[in-house]
Amino acid sequence: MFDFCINGGGMVGAALALGLTQQGYKVAIIETAMPQAFDPGQKPDLRLSAISLTSVDLMRALGAWSFIENYRVKPYSKLSVWEQPSMATEFDAQSIGQSLLGYFVENRLIQLGCHQALADYDVTWINQTKLVGYRETEGITAVELDNHEVLQCRYLIGADGARSQVRALAQIGSTGWQYGQQAMGITVELQSDPGSETWQQFYPSGPRALLPMYGNYASLIWYDDATRIKQLKSLSKQQLTEEIQSHFPDRIGPFSILDKASFVLTRSHASDYVRPGVILVGDAAHTINPLAGQGVNLGFKDVAALLAVTATCKPEQPEFHQQLKTAYETPRKRDNLMMMSAMDSFYLLFSNEIPPVKWIRNLMLKGADMAGPIKHKILKYAMGMDEWKF
Known part of the structure; x- marks a missing residue:
């Protein structure tokens, strides 16, 4: 029997699997769409992410960043935003005592780096068959595959993206809309x-x-x-x-x-991240407007929060489910909702052509460029280095 079965071996699912195996758990990963192997002669992929320093720290702790870095990454140290060039705001890493703001990395290479790190651990890959259902009974979850095989685990984890099959099978509702x-x-x-x-x-x-x-x-x-x-x-x-x-x-x-x-x-947000026998992480639990490039970074923060729970409490313990609700679901829902709301406010502000609103937003951009402490707070929050407190 497995401790955890993870449906989805993408960036977030593979990172979580790596952390759980390092904690000594028995893990299975269900993933039929394996990434293409890396070749230095390959042209860059279309899909890439802005990886925050906090996410890089997580990847380093998991042992995956050295592999990712050996593929190809692009560090960046400055972000400029403007509507009118004369009212631009510049965010510079040196202003907060850092040499970098983060890295741009192709999604596939993050995934491959985690997979390469996983090669050193005893993890079970299921590549030829798909999840079709599950049943949870008295703390044991039976995971049903389309080849009629049944896996037993303590928890089924949905790391299977915005159209999460695990979320659908668990009948977890979500709120949201298409922009x-x-x-x-x-x-x-x-x-x-x-x-x-x-x-x-x-x-x-x-x-x-x-x-x-x-x-x-x-x-x-x-x-x-x-x-x-x-x-x-x-x-x-x-x-x-x-x-x-x-x-x-x-x-x-x-x-x-x-x-x-x-x-x-x-934008979508699951009503629950945790149900008996089920956990949602990453895009399976939440998707966000990509204006500030926070999507996968929020997913990695989910991983860190979940690993903090599994480091001190085991899935077979009676209190584990409650720990998931209080130490994982509650803080992560709050943080993710706050970031979603911030991005929606940003989206609405810059999609409005009413003259007074247009004047205000340009003034805000120019004001942000001049307001050191506030500007630094925003930058640290976006980089995952700080929590926003009201």
Whole structure:
């Protein structure tokens, strides 16, 4: 029998599996879509994340960061945001006594790094069959697979993303919505290294951003309404290049497009993270507007909080379920909801063209650039280095 069966071996699921196995638990991971192996000659992936220093510390503690770093990462030390260039706000790592704000890393490489670290531990991988159901009876959870095999564990963990099958099987409701904007990610090759600054300019239709990547590569993010994103997606590379040159800030220089993809923006929040025999983590429990790049970092904070529980209380102990509710679910729901609300307020503020609101937000950006202590507090919170307290 397993202590934990994790449905989903992505970034969050693999990191959690690594922590649990290091604590001595018997773990099974159900994952049929294994990532492509790393090859230094590969072009960059479309999907990447801004990894906070707190998340990097977690990856280091788990023994995965050295593998990730050996693939390819892009450190960044400066973030600039503006609507009017004369009223820009710059967040600099040195202002809070750090050398970096974080790293941009391709999602697949984070996943591969965790998988490589897991190779040193006795974990069971289930790659050829999928989860179809579960039954919880008196502290034992029977996990049913589509090949008719049944695994027994103490808890089934849903680390299976925004469309979580575990959440659906547990009949855990969620609240949320799809935003009016969508986004397009465009991987480009520049003529030179993009440097260590990431920037974002706000437009009435949504922000446009540059995320530096390793070498001469970068990712451009274009937010807009669904019709416009669909139209952009249909363009040839040459046509899209011309659109970017016409509508992005004049800070990119010559570039060539490698790949593009569009994605919808959603917010969702599960009513429960914990049920008898079931735990939700990461996107299975919550999704957030990606404006500030906090999605996977919130997932890693879930991992850290859950590992703090399992370090002191075992799943077979009678008090374990209550510990999950009080020491994992309650604080993580509060923190995640606070970040969701902050991003929604930000989204609404910068999607509003009423003249007084427009004037206020520009004043806020300029004011934030001048207000040292508040600016530093915001930056530390975004980096996961501090808790926001009212």
